Amino acid sequence: MSLIVQKFGGTSVANAERIFNVAGIVTDTYNKGNDVVVVVSAQGDTTDDLIAKGNEINPNASKRERDMLVSAGEQISIALLAMAIEKLGYPVVSLLGWQAGFQTSSAHTTARIKRVIPNRIRKELDKKCIVIVAGFQGLSRYDDITTLGRGGSDTSAVAIAAAMHADLCQIYTDVEGVYTADPRLVKNAKKLKAISYDEMLELATLGAQVLNNRSVEMAKKYNIELEVLSSLVKAPGTIVKETGKMEKMLISGVAKDTDIARISIVGVPDQPGFAFKIFSKLASKNINVDIILQSIGHNGKKDISFTIPKDRAEDAEKLVNEYADAIGAKEIIINTEVAKISIVGAGMESHAGVATKMFEALYDAQINIQMIATSEIKVSVLIDKKDAERAVTAIHEKFFEQ
Numbered sequence: 235m236s237l238i239v240q241k242f243g244g245t246s247v248a249n250a251e252r253i254f255n256v257a258g259i260v261t262d263t264y265n266k267g268n269d270v271v272v273v274v275s276a277q278g279d280t281t282d283d284l285i286a287k288g289n290e291i292n293p294n295a296s297k298r299e300r301d302m303l304v305s306a307g308e309q310i311s312i313a314l315l316a317m318a319i320e321k322l323g324y325p326v327v328s329l330l331g332w333q334a335g336f337q338t339s340s341a342h343t344t345a346r347i348k349r350v351i352p353n354r355i356r357k358e359l360d361k362k363c364i365v366i367v368a369g370f371q372g373l374s375r376y377d378d379i380t381t382l383g384r385g386g387s388d389t390s391a392v393a394i395a396a397a398m399h400a401d402l403c404q405i406y407t408d409v410e411g412v413y414t415a416d417p418r419l420v421k422n423a424k425k426l427k428a429i430s431y432d433e434m435l436e437l438a439t440l441g442a443q444v445l446n447n448r449s450v451e452m453a454k455k456y457n458i459e460l461e462v463l464s465s466l467v468k469a470p471g472t473i474v475k476e477t478g479k480m481e482k483m484l485i486s487g488v489a490k491d492t493d494i495a496r497i498s499i500v501g502v503p504d505q506p507g508f509a510f511k512i513f514s515k516l517a518s519k520n521i522n523v524d525i526i527l528q529s530i531g532h533n534g535k536k537d538i539s540f541t542i543p544k545d546r547a548e549d550a551e552k553l554v555n556e557y558a559d560a561i562g563a564k565e566i567i568i569n570t571e572v573a574k575i576s577i578v579g580a581g582m583e584s585h586a587g588v589a590t591k592m593f594e595a596l597y598d599a600q601i602n603i604q605m606i607a608t609s610e611i612k613v614s615v616l617i618d619k620k621d622a623e624r625a626v627t628a629i630h631e632k633f634f635e636q
């Protein structure tokens with residue numbers, strides 16, 4: 235007998251038929267003699283709809299009330315799934331995040347899981363119940379409901395698997411696994427049999443939303459092997475694990491991120507201290523800076539450009555403008571029509587020419603590169619947003635289809 239954690243995303247529980255489909259997968263697992271803990275997300279577009287409803291009432295609502303609102307989506311799905319499983323004749327109980335023991339930080343809308351105390355889950359499993367847990371939510375030390383940030387249910391599932399030393403953590407979604415690119419965008423994208431934590435973490439962070447990056451980070455930390463698979467098609471999925479003997483692919487995938495903005499500060503004095511002054515201001519407001527490009531000084535002036543998450547663009551613009559005079563900047567340019575396209579692969583460490591091949595694909599497609607950033611296992615470029623899908627297709631073709 236094993237303890238299996240199964241997570242189902244929004245599309246997998248979008249309507250009654252899908253809920254019964256999930257109930258079938260869960261009860262099959264239970265019938266094989268396993269203890270089963272299930273984590274579910276809100277149905278279909280429920281989270282987006284709730285956010286829109288809140289904005290209609292008060293776009294400046296406090297984050298506490300936003301969390302109270304959006305966490306309701308998961309409450310609906312756990313109850314519906316439990317009702318479906320009841321109807322099939324199995325013992326089942328649904329639990330909200332706090333009932334399942336999720337203790338989080340008090341950073342509303344982006345809370346971090348501090349610990350999971352799964353006493354109640356254990357008690358229910360001992361009674362031979364199937365346990366259904368609401369993903370994406372927890373409780374702060376002030377006894378307020380928190381949420382973990384978009385896509386957070388993946389992290390809820392991994393956190394339970396870690397806290398309970400589960401034998402298996404399966405992430406069921408609406409595609410058959412992790413592909414070399416978003417299969418909805420690139421029709422020749424190939425399903426990967428396996429991928430390392432590090433590569434998956436990069437892909438997830440760089441825009442492949444199939445797994446939330448924090449879930450991968452946590453899986454790596456606690457050595458939880460993940461299986462990403464489809465709830466709709468019965469087929470082997472993708473295993474996410476430590477590399478070990480795994481074949482090192484040169485490139486494991488291409489990712490696209492359009493949720494970013496570029497800020498350029500033009501004509502600042504070419505003197506020490508500028509980078510420190512501006513980036514410490516941004517850090518103090520928790521604005522994460524990603525790619526940074528600084529020009530060589532010319533006539534005593536230099537330019538500096540950097541990227542930030544798009545939803546922080548307004549905050550960053552305000553902050554930079556406030557300090558424009560103090561830092562002696564001539565002009566500040568914000569561009570939200572940009573996209574970051576990245577290739578990820580553990581094999582590129584030991585192979586020269588990977589970046590060149592990516593640049594060639596962009597040249598062939600006549601796509602201009604604005605910025606470049608590299609690390610041991612990734613190359614990212616910043617381009618015009620309108621070219622994003624063409625760029626992903628061209629790069630994928632160059633690496634995987636030629």
Ligand code: ADP
Binds near residue numbers: 244409414
């Ligand atoms: P869920 O609701 O199950 O959490 P998500 O919508 O969060 O599902 O994530 C699944 C989606 O991720 C897929 O429908 C797919 O379009 C997208 N995706 C992006 N990049 C990839 C990739 N490299 N491999 C697989 N899916 C990807």
Ligand code: ASP
Binds near residue numbers: 282307369370383388
């Ligand atoms: N329902 C939440 C969201 O849409 C959490 C999740 O799906 O993982 O972001």
Ligand code: MG
Binds near residue numbers: 385443
């Ligand atoms: Mg998701």
